[in-house]
Amino acid sequence: MPTTFSLEILRKKVIDIAGDVLGTLADFSIDEVSGDVVDILVAVDSSIDLNMLPWDTVDGLLSIPIEEIDNIGAKVQLKR
Numbered sequence: 001m002p003t004t005f006s007l008e009i010l011r012k013k014v015i016d017i018a019g020d021v022l023g024t025l026a027d028f029s030i031d032e033v034s035g036d037v038v039d040i041l042v043a044v045d046s047s048i049d050l051n052m053l054p055w056d057t058v059d060g061l062l063s064i065p066i067e068e069i070d071n072i073g074a075k076v077q078l079k080r
Contacts, residue, residue, distance in 0.1 A: 014042050014064075014076040021045060025076055026061050039065050040076065 014022045023044040031038050041061035044050060056063050064078070071077040 009072065009076075012072070012074070012076050014040070014078065016078050017070070017080050022048065022078070023062065029063070037066050039063050040069065 010025055010027070012025045014025055016022055023042040025040055026043040027041040028037050029039045029041065030036065041058060041063055043060075044053075044062050050057055050062065053062060055065075055068075068078050068080070069076060070079040
């Protein structure tokens with residue numbers, strides 16, 4: 001069952017520093033030892049070439065380290 005936190009954050013738009021939409025937050029990974037979120041998994045907009053992005057993909061989702069996030073509000077804002 002999804003937690004309240006996951007229901008609040010999943011499906012938010014993920015945008016870059018210029019405000020362009022990269023995709024939609026699909027999931028996130030949690031460190032099993034610390035319990036910290038370590039990265040977000042983004043379903044990337046189909047018009048974006050994944051090979052042009054600096055992050056890896058996991059099962060078709062873009063894996064963005066948590067350090068790349070600037071702000072989480074109505075949208076997830078990346079630092080770059």
